[in-house]
Amino acid sequence: MQQGMGETQVPRAMPPQPEVRTVGHEGDPGGGLPEAALGHSAVPLSGGIRLLERAVYLVREKGGSDIHLLEGERPRVRIRGDLLPLEAKDHPLVTRTDIEDILNFALTPEQKMTFEKTADVDFSLDFREATGRVNVGLANGRKLYLAMRYLRADIIPLDQLGIDADMLKRLAATESGLIIVAGETSSGKTTTIAAMLDYINHTRFGAITTLENPVEYTLQSDKCLITRREIGRDTPDFHNAIRASVRKNPDVLLIGEIRDAETATIALSAGETGIQTFCTLHAVGAIPAISRLGYIMIGGGHDEAEFRQRLSSILRGIISQQLIKAADGKDILPVYEILNITYSERSYLREGDFSRLEQSLESDHNISLGKCIYGLWYQEPRRINEEIIRELFGDQLNIVMNRLSDETGYKPLVSGME
Numbered sequence: 045m046q047q048g049m050g051e052t053q054v055p056r057a058m059p060p061q062p063e064v065r066t067v068g069h070e071g072d073p074g075g076g077l078p079e080a081a082l083g084h085s086a087v088p089l090s091g092g093i094r095l096l097e098r099a100v101y102l103v104r105e106k107g108g109s110d111i112h113l114l115e116g117e118r119p120r121v122r123i124r125g126d127l128l129p130l131e132a133k134d135h136p137l138v139t140r141t142d143i144e145d146i147l148n149f150a151l152t153p154e155q156k157m158t159f160e161k162t163a164d165v166d167f168s169l170d171f172r173e174a175t176g177r178v179n180v181g182l183a184n185g186r187k188l189y190l191a192m193r194y195l196r197a198d199i200i201p202l203d204q205l206g207i208d209a210d211m212l213k214r215l216a217a218t219e220s221g222l223i224i225v226a227g228e229t230s231s232g233k234t235t236t237i238a239a240m241l242d243y244i245n246h247t248r249f250g251a252i253t254t255l256e257n258p259v260e261y262t263l264q265s266d267k268c269l270i271t272r273r274e275i276g277r278d279t280p281d282f283h284n285a286i287r288a289s290v291r292k293n294p295d296v297l298l299i300g301e302i303r304d305a306e307t308a309t310i311a312l313s314a315g316e317t318g319i320q321t322f323c324t325l326h327a328v329g330a331i332p333a334i335s336r337l338g339y340i341m342i343g344g345g346h347d348e349a350e351f352r353q354r355l356s357s358i359l360r361g362i363i364s365q366q367l368i369k370a371a372d373g374k375d376i377l378p379v380y381e382i383l384n385i386t387y388s389e390r391s392y393l394r395e396g397d398f399s400r401l402e403q404s405l406e407s408d409h410n411i412s413l414g415k416c417i418y419g420l421w422y423q424e425p426r427r428i429n430e431e432i433i434r435e436l437f438g439d440q441l442n443i444v445m446n447r448l449s450d451e452t453g454y455k456p457l458v459s460g461m462e
Contacts, residue, residue: 228366
């Protein structure tokens with residue numbers, strides 16, 4: 045396992061650090077980077093690690109989510125959706141050496157070879173209170189660019205996600221087949237899957253294996269034995285990892301993001317073995333997620349009819365989500381769809397009848413985008429921002445508003461279908 049970082053995000057070998065104060069300038073909305081008051085240790089801290097641990101301190105204290113370090117630019121952190129530049133008196137700009145320091149600290153020899161070959165690498169950093177999901181590549185004329193997602197170790201319970209908890213629990217209880225969580229980057233996909241896996245971990249006995257590139261949330265074994273395998277660190281590639289994992293007879297398997305035909309095939313094959321399989325997909329909407337998966341598979345040389353047959357036999361549900369700012373401009377809310385695959389949806393999927401699948405989203409055993417928005421509108425206190433909804437979901441807003449004016453409540457367009 046890679047070296048971790050301590051309470052103020054320094055390497056674990058270091059002793060606790062004194063309080064760190066921030067410095068900034070007037071009008072800097074993100075505050076400044078902590079001033080250099082970090083104490084001393086027999087283990088020297090390089091400039092890049094110092095910069096990273098000070099940026100992590102701010103992200104942790106201010107409830108942020110991401111850190112961006114681009115060679116020659118000011119460091120930036122994402123706070124409540126906004127990527128804010130930071131001021132540091134002793135470190136105004138990110139240098140190439142800063143990012144090289146982090147790579148030298150974090151990468152295994154195999155990962156260093158990958159970076160030298162492809163100029164791009166994914167890896168994770170373990171913190172006592174979080175995991176850092178990191179990508180380093182080149183940009184702006186071969187300048188080094190690091191982006192890190194800060195994933196807190198305290199996993200949000202299902203009941204607190206803001207997504208229908210009963211439906212998520214029913215999907216988690218299926219015990220076999222494929223569950224897809226879809227959405228754009230920074231839409232909360234990883235958080236939702238972590239909450240579902242954590243629910244399984246605390247409610248039934250079994251084994252949970254995650255295959256990730258890189259590892260994201262850290263789960264601690266409870267009723268389930270949990271093993272995390274990072275591609276490039278714990279196993280050379282997905283093919284080797286999946287073969288070894290299936291031989292270990294897991295009850296639940298997290299494959300991570302489906303990026304190509306290889307990982308898509310692995311997801312389908314794992315679901316066909318009877319293992320409950322989770323994966324993520326870059327798509328906005330439950331039905332577009334199916335289209336996206338089909339595009340990946342068919343583009344990889346697979347037969348379309350065979351793909352639909354395989355998917356219809358193992359797919360249990362799709363959760364598609366986006367995160368929007370709440371009316372107060374501070375908090376965020378999930379806007380989502382949930383498509384449960386019952387007999388009717390399975391038939392439509394096998395036949396490639398996407399119009400009927402769209403209609404099925406409106407049935408009472410699923411949640412359409414409109415139904416989700418309707419529920420947010422009547423939430424007390426109301427937190428939904430109508431301006432953002434109008435901007436993002438203008439095509440559906442008129443239908444939703446018509447239903448809002450109906451005092452009898454939200455009426456699905458079609459009855460439940462089993």
